[in-house]
Amino acid sequence: MSKLIYLDNAATTAVHPEVVAEMLPYFTEFYGNPSSIYSFAGKSRQAVDASRKIIAGALGCSEKEIYFTAGGSESDNWAIKSIAESYRSKGNHIITSKIEHHAVLHTCEYLAKNGYEVTYLDVDGDGRVRPEDVEASIRPETILITIMFANNEIGTIEPIREIGRIAKEHNVLFHTDAVQAVGQVPIDVKEYNIDMLSASSHKLKGPKGIGFLYVRNGIKLTSFIHGGGQERKKRAGTENVPGIAGFGKAMEIALETMEVRAEYETELRDHLIERVLAEIPHTKLNGHRTDRLPNNANFSFEFVEGESVLIMLDMQGICGSSGSACTSGSLDPSHVLLAIGLPHEKAHGSLRLTLSDETTREDIDTTVDALKVLIERLRNMSPLYEDFIKNNSK
Amino acid sequence: MSKLIYLDNAATTAVHPEVVAEMLPYFTEFYGNPSSIYSFAGKSRQAVDASRKIIAGALGCSEKEIYFTAGGSESDNWAIKSIAESYRSKGNHIITSKIEHHAVLHTCEYLAKNGYEVTYLDVDGDGRVRPEDVEASIRPETILITIMFANNEIGTIEPIREIGRIAKEHNVLFHTDAVQAVGQVPIDVKEYNIDMLSASSHKLKGPKGIGFLYVRNGIKLTSFIHGGGQERKKRAGTENVPGIAGFGKAMEIALETMEVRAEYETELRDHLIERVLAEIPHTKLNGHRTDRLPNNANFSFEFVEGESVLIMLDMQGICGSSGSACTSGSLDPSHVLLAIGLPHEKAHGSLRLTLSDETTREDIDTTVDALKVLIERLRNMSPLYEDFIKNNSK
Amino acid sequence: MYCCSFSDKVMDHFMSPRNVGVISDADAEGSSGDPECGDALTIYIKVEDYVITDISFLVFGCVAAIASSSMTTELAKGRNLEEALQITNQDIADALDGLPESKMHCSVLGADALENAIKNYYTKNQKK
Ligand SMILES: Cc1ncc(COP(=O)(O)O)c(C=O)c1O
Ligand SMILES: Cc1ncc(COP(=O)(O)O)c(C=O)c1O
Ligand code: FES
Ligand code: FES
Numbered sequence: 058m059s060k061l062i063y064l065d066n067a068a069t070t071a072v073h074p075e076v077v078a079e080m081l082p083y084f085t086e087f088y089g090n091p092s093s094i095y096s097f098a099g100k101s102r103q104a105v106d107a108s109r110k111i112i113a114g115a116l117g118c119s120e121k122e123i124y125f126t127a128g129g130s131e132s133d134n135w136a137i138k139s140i141a142e143s144y145r146s147k148g149n150h151i152i153t154s155k156i157e158h159h160a161v162l163h164t165c166e167y168l169a170k171n172g173y174e175v176t177y178l179d180v181d182g183d184g185r186v187r188p189e190d191v192e193a194s195i196r197p198e199t200i201l202i203t204i205m206f207a208n209n210e211i212g213t214i215e216p217i218r219e220i221g222r223i224a225k226e227h228n229v230l231f232h233t234d235a236v237q238a239v240g241q242v243p244i245d246v247k248e249y250n251i252d253m254l255s256a257s258s259h260k261l262k263g264p265k266g267i268g269f270l271y272v273r274n275g276i277k278l279t280s281f282i283h284g285g286g287q288e289r290k291k292r293a294g295t296e297n298v299p300g301i302a303g304f305g306k307a308m309e310i311a312l313e314t315m316e317v318r319a320e321y322e323t324e325l326r327d328h329l330i331e332r333v334l335a336e337i338p339h340t341k342l343n344g345h346r347t348d349r350l351p352n353n354a355n356f357s358f359e360f361v362e363g364e365s366v367l368i369m370l371d372m373q374g375i376c377g378s379s380g381s382a383c384t385s386g387s388l389d390p391s392h393v394l395l396a397i398g399l400p401h402e403k404a405h406g407s408l409r410l411t412l413s414d415e416t417t418r419e420d421i422d423t424t425v426d427a428l429k430v431l432i433e434r435l436r437n438m439s440p441l442y443e444d445f446i447k448n449n450s451k
Numbered sequence: 452m453s454k455l456i457y458l459d460n461a462a463t464t465a466v467h468p469e470v471v472a473e474m475l476p477y478f479t480e481f482y483g484n485p486s487s488i489y490s491f492a493g494k495s496r497q498a499v500d501a502s503r504k505i506i507a508g509a510l511g512c513s514e515k516e517i518y519f520t521a522g523g524s525e526s527d528n529w530a531i532k533s534i535a536e537s538y539r540s541k542g543n544h545i546i547t548s549k550i551e552h553h554a555v556l557h558t559c560e561y562l563a564k565n566g567y568e569v570t571y572l573d574v575d576g577d578g579r580v581r582p583e584d585v586e587a588s589i590r591p592e593t594i595l596i597t598i599m600f601a602n603n604e605i606g607t608i609e610p611i612r613e614i615g616r617i618a619k620e621h622n623v624l625f626h627t628d629a630v631q632a633v634g635q636v637p638i639d640v641k642e643y644n645i646d647m648l649s650a651s652s653h654k655l656k657g658p659k660g661i662g663f664l665y666v667r668n669g670i671k672l673t674s675f676i677h678g679g680g681q682e683r684k685k686r687a688g689t690e691n692v693p694g695i696a697g698f699g700k701a702m703e704i705a706l707e708t709m710e711v712r713a714e715y716e717t718e719l720r721d722h723l724i725e726r727v728l729a730e731i732p733h734t735k736l737n738g739h740r741t742d743r744l745p746n747n748a749n750f751s752f753e754f755v756e757g758e759s760v761l762i763m764l765d766m767q768g769i770c771g772s773s774g775s776a777c778t779s780g781s782l783d784p785s786h787v788l789l790a791i792g793l794p795h796e797k798a799h800g801s802l803r804l805t806l807s808d809e810t811t812r813e814d815i816d817t818t819v820d821a822l823k824v825l826i827e828r829l830r831n832m833s834p835l836y837e838d839f840i841k842n843n844s845k
Numbered sequence: 846m847y848c849c850s851f852s853d854k855v856m857d858h859f860m861s862p863r864n865v866g867v868i869s870d871a872d873a874e875g876s877s878g879d880p881e882c883g884d885a886l887t888i889y890i891k892v893e894d895y896v897i898t899d900i901s902f903l904v905f906g907c908v909a910a911i912a913s914s915s916m917t918t919e920l921a922k923g924r925n926l927e928e929a930l931q932i933t934n935q936d937i938a939d940a941l942d943g944l945p946e947s948k949m950h951c952s953v954l955g956a957d958a959l960e961n962a963i964k965n966y967y968t969k970n971q972k973k
Contacts, residue, residue: 061491068487069689072478080478084466084658093462093772094758095765097455099849127521127660130678130688160678160687167677259689264478266521266660266691283561284524284554293554294524295463295653297660300694364488371489378487756883758907759859762848766860784883796880796905832865832911834887834903835880 062375062420066260066352067209067237067411072303073262079306080264080299091296092287101298108305115308116254116271117245124270124288125301126281129236129257132270133160135281135292136232136253140201141168143277144230148198152229154178154186154215155396157205160255161234162392165203178204183345184213184397192223202231206238206254210393210409211344212353214242221250230276236260236268240311241319241350252276258300262413263307267300318414322351325412325421329354332425337432339445343394343407352412357394357403360442361435366408369431375424378409402441456769456814460654460746461603461631461805466697467656473700474658474693485690486681495692502699509702510648510665511639518682519695520675522662523630523651527554529664529675529686530626530647534595535562537671538624542592546623548572548580548609549790551599554649555628556786559597572598577739578607578791586617596625600632600648604787604803605738606747608636615644624670630654630662634705635713635744646670652694656807657701661694712808716745719806719815723748726819731826737788737801746806751788751797754836755829760802763825769818772803796835848908852942855912862915864901864922871901873969875961878954884910888918888958892966896925902958909944909951913937917955926963932956 063071089098091105106120113120126132141151153165155177165175176194178186186204195202202224207214217233224231232253235244239254240261246254252273259265272278284293311318330342339359358366363379370377379391390404399407410424436442457465483492485499500514507514520526535545547559549571559569570588572580580598589596596618601608611627618625626647629638633648634655640648647670651662666672678687724736733753752760757773764771773785784798793801804818830836851859871889878884884906891899900922904914916937921929934952938944944952 063491065484065487065489069482069484071482074479077475077478081471084471085468088463088465089770090459090462093459093770094761094847095459095770096848097457097765097770099847102847102849127525127691128688130676131521133678134676134687158678160676163677163687257689264691264693265689266694282524282528282554283557284527284552293528293557294522295651295659297521297658297694299658300660300691367488371491376483376487376489376491754905756906756910759911762859762908765848766856795882799880799883832862832903833905834876834885835905837867837887837903 060374062424064410064412064416064420064424065376065378066413067409068378069259069265070262070413071415072264073307073310075310076263076303076306080303083299083302091298092285101296104298104302105296108301111305111309112269115312117247118271119274121289122271122274124272124292125296126268126270126292127266127297128268129158129234129255129260130160131281132255132257132268133158133234134164135270136255136272137161137164137168137201137203139279139281140230140232140253141173142279144200148196148200149173150176150196150199152176152178152191152194152199152202154180154204156180156184156208156393157203158209158234158236161203161205180396182398183348184208184211184343184393185345185348186215186220188216188219188223191220192227195223195227195229199227199229202229204233206233206235206244207242207350208344208393209237210391211355211397212237212349213344214238214348214350217249217251224252225250237350240308240315241352243315246271246273258304258307261307261311263304264300267297267304269304314414319351321414322412322416325416325418326352326354328418329410329412329421329425332421333428336425336429341403343397343399353409354411355407355409357399358406358408358432359403360439360445361406361432363405363407365435366406366431369435370424370427373427375427378411379407454768456818458804458806458810458814458818459770459772460807461803462772463653463659464656464807466658467701467704469704470657470697470700474697477693477696485692486679495690498692498696499690502695505699505703506663509706511641512665513668515683516665516668518664518666518686519690520662520664520686521660521691523552523628523649523654524554525675526649526651526662526664527552527628528558530649530666531555531558531562531595531597533673533675534624534626534647535567536673538594542590542594543567544570544590544593546570546572546585546588546593546596548574548598550574550578550602550787551597552603552628552630555597555599574790576792577742578602578605578737578787579739579742580609580614582610582613582617585614586621589617589621589623593621593623596623598627600627600629600638601636601744602738602787603631604785605749605791606743607738608632608742608744611645612643618646619644631744634702634709635746637709640665640667652698652701655701655705657698658694661691661698663698708808713745715808716806716810719810719812720746720748722812723804723806723815723819726815727822730819730823735797737791737793747803748805749801749803751793752800752802752826753797754833754839755800755826757799757801759829760800760825763829764818764821767821769821772805773801850945851908851912854940854942855909855944858912858915858941859908862911864915864918865903866901867903868899868901873962873966875958875963875965877957877961878906878910880905883907884951884954886910886914886954886958888914888962890921890962890966892926895927897921897923897929906954907948907951909948910954912941913944913952913955914958916940917959921959926966930960930963932959
């Protein structure tokens with residue numbers, strides 16, 4: 058097979074070589090438990106502290122506001138369940154959107170079974186939550202608004218600043234799942250009035266299995282994993298020192314390169330979008346045209362089915378995704394595509410391509426060339442296309 | 452400083468070089484998300500499957516009974532909270548012991564605040580739970596017995612087989628925190644009637660931040676982290692592929708070397724115990740003399756305080772621990788030492804030394820020589836020792 | 846408590862404490878702490894013309910307790926009793942170039958034992 062063209066960076070990224078280099082000493086050389094008191098363990102503790110400092114710096118918060126977790130899903134679960142538990146006496150109402158990641162949606166559904174009320178906001182055709190909807194859904198018993206920073210499927214960036222302002226005005230806590238946004242777009246939690254924020258290392262060239270939750274000072278936080286005194290007694294378990302060190306390094310690199318990367322990826326992404334829309338008929342771009350992640354393109358090809366497209370691309374060494382990785386393998390069309398108003402059959406024919414700064418223009422052109430051919434092949438064997446042609450030629 | 456003598460392998464271990472080698476390709480080469488459908492991601496999926504197979508083989512269970520987590524603490528929390536939630540309609544009583552790890556104890560305390568009743572069993576002077584106590588505490592509403600396989604501080608191995616039998620006879624579920632035992636002593640979950648078992652990779656030369664929970668088929672398991680469909684929809688979050696691959700390799704090595712290692716470490720440990728008891732007066736071995744982990748020695752030195760001993764050892768490049776790593780830094784004496792009947796001031800003077808197969812006889816002799824001198828120095832400045840000498844010379 | 850959170854001075858006084866031992870013909874002694882809680886300190890003083898001419902201690906305790914006991918004796922030696930009574934735990938911690946937050950209470954041990962020793966001296970000598 059020819060060179061791999063990896064266009065699924067929203068599912069996960071290759072770890073940056075410098076990140077691996079940063080992690081390595083903590084496996085075999087400085088392997089001490091950060092909680093141990095001897096000087097040897099000081100190296101591990103310093104690695105954890107240094108990473109926390111980088112991350113806090115990136116978000117504009119204090120180091121004491123960062124809690125390491127095992128990933129984005131844990132952070133989402135912890136944030137939402139913690140607020141639900143801590144603020145139960147204040148109320149039982151949570152506001153979220155219909156296009157959240159399952160880590161948020163399923164947690165909300167779990168709470169809904171346990172005496173909480175959840176409002177799932179609609180989004181517009183571009184996948185944006187309307188701030189006025191958020192405001193209109195606030196009730197006296199609303200304790201939490203949780204709206205993602207950027208959507209993992211269609212890449213749309215949500216109006217976080219406006220939502221943060223509304224949350225603050227109404228004195229409701231605001232959590233954002235920023236798993237897709239951290240490292241890709243600038244985020245200042247104080248400026249945006251974000252009270253809690255979830256992130257995951259493997260989306261920004263860090264290792265898998267490590268994430269963090271930012272929790273603004275002053276928020277009542279329950280512990281998600283009980284046990285030892287790690288993470289200021291809020292999240293027990295021996296620290297994943299290499300993972301934490303790697304995440305710190307990945308964040309540092311992401312920050313340093315963000316501007317250049319965003320410019321490069323945006324240009325490439327726009328080239329991809331333009332070619333696909335121009336050269337493959339009956340195709341729609343999903344998500345907002347400009348307010349989207351620099352590296353995300355999401356298309357619906359009418360008359361074809363997404364899995365077939367993916368597998369045909371795979372045969373040519375091109376990695377893409379339809380819907381989010383976690384749900385692929387299921388036959389339900391993406392809840393996100395349904396929420397932006399796609400009919401079922403179009404939702405089934407969607408393809409997400411997410412770039413990195415290693416992606417070349419040649420990769421994109423090869424991909425578009427391949428897509429043109431295979432979409433045509435699939436359409437030529439599709440009864441839906443046959444019907445369409447018939448009806449149109451009448 | 453001279454060569455480091457690392458005698459804190461119960462806190463964490465150095466990762467085995469072969470384990471690191473096993474992990475490396477999954478950072479930069481086969482970095483795909485195991486949930487993705489293209490063939491590139493197959494490598495990641497295979498790594499997860501292979502590790503699960505090794506682990507299931509090690510415990511004598513099926514692969515479907517192994518759920519990866521972020522470590523021992525998460526596994527403990529999940530097991531206990533899940534049973535509490537799933538079997539609430541059957542009852543609200545949990546039996547545990549006074550010497551469990553905080554990941555178990557604090558989880559039980561959390562449940563106790565939420566309508567559950569918890570019996571904390573006493574242990575004997577060697578730190579062993581009496582099976583007859585377990586049996587006597589079972590009530591109609593008992594839903595879970597959770598007793599650790601081996602204690603992390605004093606190394607005592609619990610009568611798991613007997614407890615498993617009792618649990619089965621009374622139709623009560625049995626969870627064991629085997630974080631210290633897995634990879635050190637043979638465990639067969641079917642033979643021992645273990646329904647759930649927690650383990651953590653970094654205690655057996657695997658990486659930090661990865662663990663598993665074994666859950667016998669047929670047990671109602673709630674999901675601890677809601678979200679994507681990973682781990683048979685029970686534990687969401689992109690799999691920590693390198694961590695899982697490393698854990699599998701570590702388990703493989705641990706199994707292969709277990710017998711030889713246990714023999715080697717037991718002999719060295721006994722040499723340590725004999726020399727310390729013979730050459731340092733007013734010293735007690737904590738934990739069972741023979742039914743203990745091959746690599747664990749735990750001493751109480753009368754008239755001295757543990758932190759001072761540790762730091763003096765540290766000055767000579769020797770790493771030990773007093774109490775468990777997670778609680779050191781606190782001034783409360785270890786709950787385990789109090790439970791085996793040590794008075795407070797003796798509990799304050801305890802030292803845990805835990806070996807690995809890299810520990811040499813010379814390391815042990817250097818450590819004992821250093822201990823002799825520093826314990827004497829500390830005693831010579833201790834008012835308790837002065838009192839003792841005065842009273843004895845009368 | 847982590848070893849690296851201690852100043853060089855603390856480590857120096859911990860590894861080579863000054864004035865350790867018993868003064869068998871001490872004019873007074875004073876104690877503080879509780880072995881149950883992991884710490885106990887006794888300070889012995891010799892006094893001439895209300896000046897502490899010799900001082901020693903025995904301690905059971907953590908690194909900070911040992912270092913601050915040692916520093917207490919250094920600070921008190923050669924001072925007259927009234928001056929010595931003024932020594933606070935903050936003075937002791939300062940003289941050690943500071944103590945970690947969670948170890949500040951260990952320096953109270955030194956200040957208390959010294960105060961008790963001096964008060965015992967006064968009580969004894971008033972009775973005479
Ligand atoms: C007996 C026992 N249980 C649970 C744990 C927690 O494991 P981890 O730190 O991997 O979460 C430990 C180790 O710290 C342990 O020794
Ligand atoms: C928006 C969003 N939230 C949460 C997650 C979950 O992160 P993780 O897989 O690291 O748990 C993901 C990625 O899968 C995501 O894209
Ligand atoms: S035809 Fe295979 S999923 Fe419907
Ligand atoms: S003397 Fe008690 S902790 Fe230092």
